[in-house]
Amino acid sequence: MPNFTIKNANLYYSDFQALKDINLNINDKNITTFIGPSGCGKSSFLRCLNRMNDLVDGARVTGKFLLGNDETDIYKISDVSELRKRVGMVFQKPNPFPMTIYDNITYGAKMHGIKDKKKLDDIVEKSLRDVAIWEEVKDRLKKSALGLSGGQQQRLCIARTIAIEPEVLLMDEPTSALDPISTIKIEDLVGNLKKDYTIVMVTHNMQQASRLGGHTAFFLNGEIIEYSKTSLLFSNPKEKQTEDYITGRFG
Amino acid sequence: MTKGVSNTFKKRNVNLTETIAKIFFLVCSLVSALTLFIIIYFIFTNGVPAMFQVGFLDFITGRTWAPEHNYAPQFGMLPMLYASLISTFFAFIIGSRIGKWCAIYLAFFCPKKIYKPLKTMIELLGGIPSVIYGFFGVAVIVPFLRNNFPGFGNSLLAVIIILSMMVLPTVINLSEAALRSVPKHFFEGALALGSTKTEAIFEIVTPAARAGINGAFVLGIGRAVGETMAVIMVAGNVSQMPGSISEFFSTSIFFAPVRTMTTGIALEMSYASGLHRDTLFGIGVILFTIIIILNISLTILNRNETNYAKES
Numbered sequence: 221m222p223n224f225t226i227k228n229a230n231l232y233y234s235d236f237q238a239l240k241d242i243n244l245n246i247n248d249k250n251i252t253t254f255i256g257p258s259g260c261g262k263s264s265f266l267r268c269l270n271r272m273n274d275l276v277d278g279a280r281v282t283g284k285f286l287l288g289n290d291e292t293d294i295y296k297i298s299d300v301s302e303l304r305k306r307v308g309m310v311f312q313k314p315n316p317f318p319m320t321i322y323d324n325i326t327y328g329a330k331m332h333g334i335k336d337k338k339k340l341d342d343i344v345e346k347s348l349r350d351v352a353i354w355e356e357v358k359d360r361l362k363k364s365a366l367g368l369s370g371g372q373q374q375r376l377c378i379a380r381t382i383a384i385e386p387e388v389l390l391m392d393e394p395t396s397a398l399d400p401i402s403t404i405k406i407e408d409l410v411g412n413l414k415k416d417y418t419i420v421m422v423t424h425n426m427q428q429a430s431r432l433g434g435h436t437a438f439f440l441n442g443e444i445i446e447y448s449k450t451s452l453l454f455s456n457p458k459e460k461q462t463e464d465y466i467t468g469r470f471g
Numbered sequence: 472m473t474k475g476v477s478n479t480f481k482k483r484n485v486n487l488t489e490t491i492a493k494i495f496f497l498v499c500s501l502v503s504a505l506t507l508f509i510i511i512y513f514i515f516t517n518g519v520p521a522m523f524q525v526g527f528l529d530f531i532t533g534r535t536w537a538p539e540h541n542y543a544p545q546f547g548m549l550p551m552l553y554a555s556l557i558s559t560f561f562a563f564i565i566g567s568r569i570g571k572w573c574a575i576y577l578a579f580f581c582p583k584k585i586y587k588p589l590k591t592m593i594e595l596l597g598g599i600p601s602v603i604y605g606f607f608g609v610a611v612i613v614p615f616l617r618n619n620f621p622g623f624g625n626s627l628l629a630v631i632i633i634l635s636m637m638v639l640p641t642v643i644n645l646s647e648a649a650l651r652s653v654p655k656h657f658f659e660g661a662l663a664l665g666s667t668k669t670e671a672i673f674e675i676v677t678p679a680a681r682a683g684i685n686g687a688f689v690l691g692i693g694r695a696v697g698e699t700m701a702v703i704m705v706a707g708n709v710s711q712m713p714g715s716i717s718e719f720f721s722t723s724i725f726f727a728p729v730r731t732m733t734t735g736i737a738l739e740m741s742y743a744s745g746l747h748r749d750t751l752f753g754i755g756v757i758l759f760t761i762i763i764i765l766n767i768s769l770t771i772l773n774r775n776e777t778n779y780a781k782e783s
Contacts, residue, residue: 270663272659272662272663275659275662300665301665301666301667302665304662304663304664304665305664305665308663308664309663311656311659311660311663313656315654315656315657315659315660316660317657317660317661317675317679318657318678318679318776318777319678327661327664327674327675328664328665331664331665331666331670332665364775366777377660380664381663381664384664384665
């Protein structure tokens with residue numbers, strides 16, 4: 221059952237067309253990975269899904285982006301804040317705010333109206349447990365988040381995002397700035413999170429995409445060339461270009 | 472073949488030029504550091520003995536400045552200390568707020584079309600000689616105060632107004648640089664959690680720029696404490712201060728003429744001699760100490776902050 225349905229989406233940066241006629245059903249409680257060479261539009265597309273492109277001067281999006289069971293068109297929502305509560309995002313570089321671990325987690329929750337101290341404490345513990353970092357940080361919740369290692373910071377950023385209980389979790393190459401061990405930890409974590417969240421992840425790393433499973437879309441020059449079950453896409457690609465890319469002939 | 476090519480180049484004496492360059496740059500930086508020590512040396516050797524000759528406490532807490540009195544000259548600098556501190560305090564309160572908000576506007580909200588002219592004007596404001604600020608004070612601020620408030624216009628309030636204006640360029644330019652150097656991913660991270668632009672800027676980006684903004688504030692305070700020329704022209708230059716606590720907390724202090732430490736030195740240095748001259752150096756010692764305290768407190772204040780402006 222699709223959680224996010226995208227129909228005939230186009231993205232323009234001034235005169236340049238970055239995405240061409242994208243049609244995609246992103247499945248609920250599943251993981252969908254986007255692969256493709258640099259500049260193919262996969263990150264740009266991800267940023268269309270929570271309207272992060274609104275920030276870019278001259279960016280223009282057409283088409284329908286229908287979110288959730290109520291099929292809200294996200295480009296018709298007047299309050300972007302409401303959309304971004306439903307569609308959270310984790311970035312390439314871990315970006316915890318320069319404040320305490322506790323404040324990092326509660327920042328979003330407070331903004332979305334939770335004031336009760338007890339409730340906030342519970343949210344902090346639950347989200348840090350969900351990202352399997354609670355035991356490591358429970359004694360230094362009041363210390364600066366910038367003192368954590370890169371991998372811990374990235375898990376904190378995921379915790380911060382799920383603390384506001386989004387429906388969809390967007391991840392823009394979340395492990396590309398991390399060491400291999402932290403990368404595996406994040407991958408394990410993402411594997412667990414897909415039980416509760418719809419996860420959309422951009423990755424440069426094809427092994428990562430195949431390890432994570434779910435569905436995969438292959439982007440090239442602003443188009444989706446192929447979209448299918450991950451195992452199928454890697455073992456038996458239908459398109460010549462997909463095959464060339466995954467066998468390393470270009471990209 | 473290859474051999475022939477390599478022989479056409481002369482061997483360079485790389486080590487010698489590297490060493491000469493290193494020494495040259497070292498000397499250049501030593502000159503600036505040395506200047507500081509020379510200044511400290513001469514101010515302190517002239518000023519400190521005079522302070523103790525007068526009596527350190529009498530010098531700091533004395534309320535009467537009558538250096539040329541024939542029988543019993545008095546060297547109480549407290550009114551000047553008071554005037555410097557209180558004018559700087561209020562100028563800082565006003566100038567730092569306006570400056571910070573202006574910097575936030577320039578860094579995040581200003582449309583491109585307005586940015587260039589606005590930025591140019593602010594930079595120009597920073598380049599105006601202080602005597603010109605003084606003219607503005609004499610021509611506009613002082614008459615305005617004289618016509619609308621008690622007193623003659625030359626007053627603490629005039630000093631505060633002119634100093635608030637003078638700290639603006641320093642505070643704005645440095646704060647803006649600090650705000651711009653905050654990595655963009657903090658801003659995006661806040662937006663992704665559902666912050667509005669204004670929330671992201673005020674709750675995440677501005678606190679992240681705290682170290683740089685504190686630096687801007689301290690330089691602004693330094694400018695206000697040290698300003699001389701513009702202050703001379705509007706202050707009234709009477710070495711006096713409120714006589715009682717109740718007077719201190721009344722608004723009348725703003726309309727009374729004052730003399731700050733810097734103006735005290737500048738006004739009298741040309742004719743002072745003997746002990747009088749040395750006590751002026753003593754005032755310089757106090758001024759210098761204030762600046763040092765300011766810089767140390769900045770270091771303490773920023774101990775736990777990341778200065779992105781310095782990192783990048």
